[in-house]
Amino acid sequence: MPAGGKPTVRSRRLGTALRRHREAAGLDQADGAEAIMKSVTKISRLESGQTSASALEVRTLLDRYGVADDDERTRLDEWARRSNERGWWIDFPETVSPDYADHITLESDATYIRTWEPVRIPGLLQTPDYAEAVIAIGPTVIAPERVAKRVEVRRERQRRIVEGGAHFTAIIWEPALTALPRQVRTAQLAHLLEAGQRQNITVQILPGAESVTAGMSGPFSAFSFGVEATVEAVTLENLANTTVVEAPTDLTLYVNVFDQLRSVALSPDKSAERLRQTLDDAPQRMDV
Numbered sequence: 001m002p003a004g005g006k007p008t009v010r011s012r013r014l015g016t017a018l019r020r021h022r023e024a025a026g027l028d029q030a031d032g033a034e035a036i037m038k039s040v041t042k043i044s045r046l047e048s049g050q051t052s053a054s055a056l057e058v059r060t061l062l063d064r065y066g067v068a069d070d071d072e073r074t075r076l077d078e079w080a081r082r083s084n085e086r087g088w089w090i091d092f093p094e095t096v097s098p099d100y101a102d103h104i105t106l107e108s109d110a111t112y113i114r115t116w117e118p119v120r121i122p123g124l125l126q127t128p129d130y131a132e133a134v135i136a137i138g139p140t141v142i143a144p145e146r147v148a149k150r151v152e153v154r155r156e157r158q159r160r161i162v163e164g165g166a167h168f169t170a171i172i173w174e175p176a177l178t179a180l181p182r183q184v185r186t187a188q189l190a191h192l193l194e195a196g197q198r199q200n201i202t203v204q205i206l207p208g209a210e211s212v213t214a215g216m217s218g219p220f221s222a223f224s225f226g227v228e229a230t231v232e233a234v235t236l237e238n239l240a241n242t243t244v245v246e247a248p249t250d251l252t253l254y255v256n257v258f259d260q261l262r263s264v265a266l267s268p269d270k271s272a273e274r275l276r277q278t279l280d281d282a283p284q285r286m287d288v
Helices: 009-024 029-036 040-048 055-064 070-082 098-109 128-136 144-162 182-195 248-264 268-286
Strands: 112-117 167-173 201-206 220-224 233-237 242-245
Touching (some): 009 040, 009 055, 009 070, 009 098, 029 040, 029 055, 055 070, 098 242, 112 248, 128 144, 128 182, 182 201, 182 268, 201 268, 220 248, 233 248
Parallel strands (some): 112 167, 167 201
Antiparallel strands (some): 112 220, 220 233, 233 242
């Protein structure tokens, strides 16, 4: 069972998938309960993520629901095995809040990650010095040792894309490039340029003049978990917390916004050119 009976991101995703397959098969919860010889309440709690399903229960339910796709069966079997798995972020209890842990869990499980960032460089692409600078100037006073812990968490998060475990696409509004803290600007721009050359990372710059398009939405990240790049979760970050969006109708809105942003943003090649130009101009700007 998820700790304290509270659904985890993984248990919710698994439950949603099981409910979707059951409904697609035209069956009700009683049919699922009969298949695993449990109560209807058990199926209800599985589908809401309130309790975890064992790998055997998942396989049995998928058999009953007629799900034959090997990739889907493997994916849900893995989710069942990992639903209560302790992530590395558990070692940072004072730094990683429960809602931030949800965001990191999604990152660690995702095969595709898409991020829109109009104000700052995305966390997965930040240099340690940039991360330290933006954390230190946040709205709350943080002790130096706590800042260091937050930077460490950010670096651990980056392993997912550095090691090629997920495809990452970042769209960054151009003002975020020129608003970099002066002392870290050159290194951060160079890091962005280098990151965009990796096979699994795409960096696109939304020109500063596209203010109307940039104003459609605040920052968000979208996550996909299978072979296909279908968005299954979105996270929204603000000063107080991180919110996970999972309702299909809401997800569609963010997919549409991201597609509009991407259609107006510079291509990856032209974005690299813009980054080089900004990098070349950086020394002059630092003296201003």
